[in-house]
Amino acid sequence: MxxxxxxxxxxxxxxxxxxxxxxxxxxxxxxxxxxxxxxxxxxxxxxxxxxxxxxKRSRSYYSFQFKLDVLNFMKQTGASYQETAIEFNLNQPSLISNWKQIYVKEGIEGLKEKSKGCPSMSDKEKSKQTKQGKDLSREKQLEREIELLRLENAYLKKLKAFQENPNAYLEKHKQRWHSNSKKKDSN
Incomplete structure (x- = not known):
């Protein structure tokens, strides 16, 4: 931009x-x-x-309640970002867009003020311990990647088969489902 x-x-x-x-x-x-x-x-x-x-030369701070009021106003009135910004004396409609995206992603908690600065030392130690447990060997990572690629390949094959002939694909899988359910019933 x-x-x-x-x-x-x-x-x-x-x-x-x-x-x-x-x-x-x-x-x-x-x-x-x-x-x-x-x-x-x-x-x-x-x-x-x-x-x-x-x-703006300095960053403005907007309270949690203010952000909620702005988003509620927009929802209730159907006003655009620009109209809402003017109503609340904001010269950046993109702020409201950001708040809305955060609200959709993280919910109401996302609009609350987050602590700034570095986390405390105890938090760093905990994250290091969990990170070491999560670190996989190179071989395990490659095996995981191969498995994901196999799954993706199988999915794409099924999608292609379905797109080429949806009715035949559905009939085939109906038959499989019925035969599997009969096996379960006979046990």
């Missing part, structure tokens, strides 16, 4: 607001791969003025 200077952003936004060119033509004029950044800059400029398109 390309980063653009504040002066460049301001120039593009001013040209958009004062000139006849739209987002796509401006993106083309300045050799930008997409008009999306220009849209974001213009919306941020309209909402916050020059502050909206400036790079």
């Amino acid at each position: 390309a980063t653009y200077s504040e002066e460049f952003r301001e120039e593009v936004v001013t040209e958009y607001l004062e000139g006849p060119l739209g987002y796509k033509l401006l993106a083309k004029k300045y050799n930008m791969p997409s008009p999306t950044p220009i849209k974001r800059w213009v919306n941020a400029y309209k909402a916050f003025g020059k502050e909206g398109i400036r790079n």
Whole structure:
């Protein structure tokens, strides 16, 4: 992702607001791969003025509750990232996108503040012990890789057979299933 200077952003936004060119033509004029950044800059400029398109010099801290409120607002109203950012005075809609991805992956716990810095020494010792137990010999690693490749190969063969003739493949496996269930019943 390309980063653009504040002066460049301001120039593009001013040209958009004062000139006849739209987002796509401006993106083309300045050799930008997409008009999306220009849209974001213009919306941020309209909402916050020059502050909206400036790079933040320091990292901002957002509380757990604030993040939840932002995500709930977005869910309830169906607002876009940009609209939500403007509503909550954020000049980076990508922050909200990151919070949402974390929420989807890790759940509510992912939004809580994580401790910073190095873990304590006792944690390092524990992780070393478990790591040594997990280290497999080169031979074991290769055997594991071969097994995984065999499984993948078998899966791809079955997938190919199914794609070529789904009905025949299903009939074959129905017969196998019925014959296996009869064997179990006779025991």
